[in-house]
Amino acid sequence: MINQTTSHSALPPGPDDAARRAVAQAADSTAFGVLVEPYRRELQAHCYRMLGSLHDAEDQVQETLLRAWRRRDTYAGRASLRAWLYKIATNTCLDALDKRRVRRWLPPQHGPAADPLGPFPTPPAEVPWLEPYPDDWLPDLAPSPEARYTQRESVTLAFLAALQSLPPRQRVVLILSDVLDWPTRDVAELLEVTPATVSSALHRARGTLARTYHGREPALPAPRLADDATRRLLARYVQVWESADVAGLVALMKEEVVLAMPPAAEWYAGRAAVAAFVARTVFAEQGVFGDLPPGRWRMLPTTANAEAGFGLYQRQPDGSYQASGLSVVAVADEQIVGITSFLDPTLPAKFGLPALLPAVLADAGPGD
Numbered sequence: 001m002i003n004q005t006t007s008h009s010a011l012p013p014g015p016d017d018a019a020r021r022a023v024a025q026a027a028d029s030t031a032f033g034v035l036v037e038p039y040r041r042e043l044q045a046h047c048y049r050m051l052g053s054l055h056d057a058e059d060q061v062q063e064t065l066l067r068a069w070r071r072r073d074t075y076a077g078r079a080s081l082r083a084w085l086y087k088i089a090t091n092t093c094l095d096a097l098d099k100r101r102v103r104r105w106l107p108p109q110h111g112p113a114a115d116p117l118g119p120f121p122t123p124p125a126e127v128p129w130l131e132p133y134p135d136d137w138l139p140d141l142a143p144s145p146e147a148r149y150t151q152r153e154s155v156t157l158a159f160l161a162a163l164q165s166l167p168p169r170q171r172v173v174l175i176l177s178d179v180l181d182w183p184t185r186d187v188a189e190l191l192e193v194t195p196a197t198v199s200s201a202l203h204r205a206r207g208t209l210a211r212t213y214h215g216r217e218p219a220l221p222a223p224r225l226a227d228d229a230t231r232r233l234l235a236r237y238v239q240v241w242e243s244a245d246v247a248g249l250v251a252l253m254k255e256e257v258v259l260a261m262p263p264a265a266e267w268y269a270g271r272a273a274v275a276a277f278v279a280r281t282v283f284a285e286q287g288v289f290g291d292l293p294p295g296r297w298r299m300l301p302t303t304a305n306a307e308a309g310f311g312l313y314q315r316q317p318d319g320s321y322q323a324s325g326l327s328v329v330a331v332a333d334e335q336i337v338g339i340t341s342f343l344d345p346t347l348p349a350k351f352g353l354p355a356l357l358p359a360v361l362a363d364a365g366p367g368d
Contacts, residue, residue, distance in 0.1 A: 032069050039082055040065075042139035043089045049154060049175050050093040052104035052164045054131040054350060060096055064089040087190050090172055097168045104130045106161045106340065107260040107267035114266035116277035129262035130160055132326050132342055134351045135303035148178035152306040153215060157328060157340055160305070162213030170205040177202050229334050234308050237329065237336065238299050244283035250275045254335040261341045274339075302351045304328045311348035312341060319359030323348040 026032035043064060047057035067088050068075075075084050105127060133155055141151055153159055154175075163171060172191065176182040177198070184202075188195045233252060240248030250271055259274045260267040268277045282297070298321045300311040308329040313321035326347035330338035349355055 026072065029069055032072060033065070035081070036065055036068060036085060039085050041137060042082075042141065043085060044137060045133075045139055045151075045155065046086065046089055046175065046180075047093050048133050049160065049163060049179065050090070050168075050171060051096060052130045052160055053128075054133055054347075056096065057133075060089065060092045063092045067092065083186070083190065086176075090190065094168055094172070100128075102128055103164045104128045105164070106130050106157060107262060107265055108258060108269075109161055109165075110265050113269035113273065116268050116273040117280070118266075120264075120281060127263065127265060129342075130157060130164070131344075132157075132304040132309065132328050132340075132347065132351075135306060135309075136352065144181040147181040149215070151179070154179040155305050156215075156307065157305050157330075157338075159213060159215055162209050162215075165212050166205050166208055170201050170208070173198055173201040174205040174209070178206070230331060233331065233334055233336070234301070234329070238301070238310070241299060242295070242297050244296070246275050246279045246283055249278065252336050254332070254337045257335075257337055257339070259339045259341075261343055263343060298357055299327070300348070300353050300357075302326075302353060304351065307331070309351065311351065311353040312343075313348075313357050321357035323353070323355045326351060 022035055026035060040061060044057050044061045047060040047064075048054065051057055051060065064085065068085060071088075075081070079087075106129065110127065138151065138155065149159065163174070166174065169191070173187060176187045176190070177184065182190075184195045184198050188198045191198065236248070237252055239245070240252065253271045253274065255271050256269070257271055257274055258267060258269055259277065268274050296315045298313040298315075300313070302309040302311060304326065305328055308331060310327045310329065311323060312325045312327055314324040316322050323345045325341055325343040325345065327339060327341040329336060330340075345355075
């Protein structure tokens with residue numbers, strides 16, 4: 001484990017006497033919190049990349065700040081306050097990974113594509129899945145032209161899934177080097193290893209990612225800032241989903257589209273398979289989701305993992321709509337290439353969406 005009682009240079013390098021004095025003079029946890037709060041978002045994104053879990057990232061950031069407060073007397077100002085906090089955050093994540101000793105998945109990594117006409121799957125409780133991440137929680141960091149992966153690409157589900165395939169130490173090295181663009185010497189000092197060790201780990205990590213990640217930049221800087229054609233595509237997507245229009249959905253999807261619905265392990269590959277599955281389940285008037293009248297679904301837009309996101313709401317017997325999950329929709333070439341619907345009713349609230357839509361919306365009509 002990294003020794004947290006020492007600190008070394010990292011971005012930005014050099015002494016940080018002002019920060020050292022401020023930390024030493026923080027008389028209570030409230031004053032200390034004011035000092036570290038500006039780093040919360042980037043620490044949370046760092047923990048998310050390490051752990052692949054929104055909930056775990058929140059927990060580890062809280063643990064990071066608690067450890068920092070308890071050990072504030074060890075901060076000597078030889079590194080920036082940011083570097084010191086990153087060191088503690090990295091330690092907390094490595095501790096968590098050491099205890100968990102499992103990786104997080106997306107269904108396409110977990111097994112072959114399912115038969116869309118087969119029985120609807122029972123979610124396997126023992127499988128830890130990746131979780132979506134709100135774009136609003138991403139830090140507002142200036143992009144580095146030297147970084148191998150941009151801040152936005154590095155939180156896409158495809159990148160996160162590949163990242164989780166790396167051993168924890170290689171994961172740290174790749175995140176710090178290729179996402180945050182830290183120099184090798186600074187990564188080595190943070191991990192208390194030699195630069196040669198960092199270079200070796202980075203070489204192995206890049207080799208693994210070359211086999212498991214065929215990345216691309218998100219098509220858009222953010223769906224809410226999308227071009228008109230993509231805005232129309234996403235608006236149409238909401239309409240066809242809310243009206244259970246299978247043919248309309250087919251028209252929006254690429255031939256190689258993938259649909260996954262964690263915590264269900266099964267996933268569906270190809271336009272025909274996805275259409276067959278939704279026609280007999282989520283779009284059926286009487287399907288696996290219950291005996292409810294037409295207009296079963298409502299969707300509220302958000303952004304997640306640098307892609308379009310939608311809160312999913314299922315109609316209740318009283319006509320209201322209860323949150324049922326969060327869907328991440330990947331778009332390329334003005335067509336939908338991936339739909340990952342996380343069936344967790346607690347997720348919409350994390351994205352600033354309501355837990356319940358009132359019954360009055362039942363009369364509005366799909367897409368209104």
